[in-house]
Amino acid sequence: MAPLLSVEAVSKSFAGNQVLREVSFTVEHGEVLALVGENGAGKSTVLSLVTGLLAPDSGLVRYDGTPVPRAWSPHRARAAGIGSVHQELSLNPHQSVAENVFLGAWPTRRGLVRARDLAERARPLLERVGLDVDPHTRAGRLPLGTLQLVELAKALAGEPRLLILDEVTSALDEDQVAAVFRVVRALRENGGSVIFVSHRMAELFAISDRLTVLKDGAVTATRERTGTDHDDVVRLMIGRELSDLFPPKATGLGEPLLRARELTVPGACDSVDLDLVRGRILGLGGLQGQGQREVLRALFGLARHSGQVTLDGRPVRITSPREAIRQRVAYVSEDRKSEGVHTTRSVRDNLALPSLRALAPARRLTTVSRPAESRLVAELIERLRIKTASPAQEARRLSGGNQQKVALAKWLPTAPRVLLLAEPTRGIDIGTKREIYHLLRRLADEGMAVLVTSGDTMELVGLCDEVAVLYEGKVVERLDGPDLTEERLVRASVMGTGSVAHA
CATH class of the missing domain: 3.40.50.300 (P-loop containing nucleotide triphosphate hydrolases)
Known part of the structure; x- marks a missing residue:
């Protein structure tokens, strides 16, 4: 037949x-x-x-x-x-x-x-x-x-x-x-x-x-x-071995850069406490729909919320993305097609968008310094190894992995202190995942605090220094060091094991 x-x-x-x-x-x-x-x-x-x-x-x-x-x-x-x-x-x-x-x-x-x-x-x-x-x-x-x-x-x-x-x-x-x-x-x-x-x-x-x-x-x-x-x-x-998929984890524990206390998004999460520490990657684990996405959106001002947030020990109210960006908080959405990149605009336009004010002579947005923009775009393409025919190529023509790199790279010139990433490697091949994992570790090593959500248990265990597990909108377990294993993470995710954890 x-x-x-x-x-x-x-x-x-x-x-x-x-x-x-x-x-x-x-x-x-x-x-x-x-x-x-x-x-x-x-x-x-x-x-x-x-x-x-x-x-x-x-x-x-x-x-x-x-x-x-x-x-x-x-x-x-x-x-x-x-x-x-x-x-x-x-x-x-x-x-x-x-x-x-x-x-x-x-x-x-x-x-x-x-x-x-x-x-x-x-x-x-x-x-x-x-x-x-x-x-x-x-x-x-x-x-x-x-x-x-x-x-x-x-x-x-x-x-x-x-x-x-x-x-x-x-x-x-x-x-x-x-x-x-x-x-x-x-x-x-x-x-x-x-x-x-x-x-x-x-x-x-x-x-x-x-x-x-x-x-x-x-x-x-x-x-x-x-x-x-x-x-x-x-x-x-x-075409090569991939034994070093995940980079080495952080050593030591510093002071929190961002603290969230009793963070609540109605209908999504309730009284969530988180500490984002310079130099460390914190993961949000749990089954899909347990409030992870809403936590990130609240911290970026995209979701109405209550609770207290401090940055460098100073209370802040982040009620809009504009305020989040002013506080040097960056967010990469899990939906790169709708929220991560402008697919019909060029790679150049996407990479330069958050930096237009800095690229404008005398900070006037009516004009942009093209030489400065070209230098910035070239540096980002090289730094993240974005595979594109040219900076003028439309973003929709890029592979999913390279679109994700663009969605992340555009924030780097703004020198964010806090980086929020929702499903940063969704639909991305293993080689590109490795590049992103090592990039996130380098950014953390440079002093950034990183918060990641992922439905991939192995990714959370391999990448993160600590994982807070959400179950029905509450943090039910915090795992780090030798306790951060796939078995314990899955058990907490599906059973809500452990009493409600507090920082």
Whole structure:
């Protein structure tokens, strides 16, 4: 029997830059194939060829034994049984969950769409992905993880034979990832196939049958999952060992730079006490939705809150991002597309934006010193090793990892004292993660206080000097030194173990 999907020596270039070099792989019936590689390795381009968003310059894509036509398109691919879910959402926030699930294919009765019919048809699909939400709920009111599962339900509505999951688990908690895995296993058991993309190595080995590794636009190897290990895949991805993923931790304990006492965000967190210390990285752990995000947003003036905050022992009221920036507090959101970078503006514009006042002669914002701006942008690109064709390139053309570097780099010229980072490595490859981990440690070593939230337990344990675990909006445990282990962190996250901890 012919493979369900066969990619045969496909190549693709953009503006003279070759991003795929004779890539070949197959997806068998009833198989989960993991497509692995660093950001910029070519994974998204390959998937765009399969789903009809792009056409190859050379080579061939066969689906169910037949070459796809030159007029292959996302609509034709979906009609042929190819469903896809991507990290970046495609839902309309102003429409209901049910309307989004059947977007473009609303069932009608005598030419009319009935909300009740949509909701009834959506419910079994939502249950299939582990969601207990009202189908009439407006999508814009739901958290990111829930929306990602709505995207999955939307893909399942097309009854796919081949399901492409591109970094869909990066914003999900453990229970939601388990729901995705149940969908994948059920599809495989019924003869369907899945292409699974994730930067979480444990997920790749938990769900895949084979792994195809891409590096610099070419396939370096395809391995049976049972015949390889994590280290082998990492070597194939980045061409070197990765034994020093995390930098050494801080030694000693200084005085807190920022103290938060009884920090409360209504409906999100209650009486949270935190000490952010110069030279140290503090993590906020816990399952998704326990108040971590709101703590960061409150400290940056983006969420209404109560409680006391001091900086250098002096009380401050941070009620807006403008005030936070004035106090030299910087914030990198977990949603880099909407809040981290201006995707339609250039890399230059993004990197220079927080520094416009300093770049303006005589501090007048009507003009900007172009030579000074060019020097600043060049320094940041070099310092963070941002891979871009030129500073004039639009940010949306960068890989996810390089977009994240831009979102972080733009704050550095403002000399922040406190750096708040929400999910700083979400959807980023292992090599870029290492670069960001070592950068954060250098910034801490230079005297900055860093606060990080992450859904990756290994990341919190490996990167942070201390982790405060939130459960139902309260700090239930503080872990550091030999007590900071994955086992203790997971136990506190899922069980809320320990009495409510105080600094």
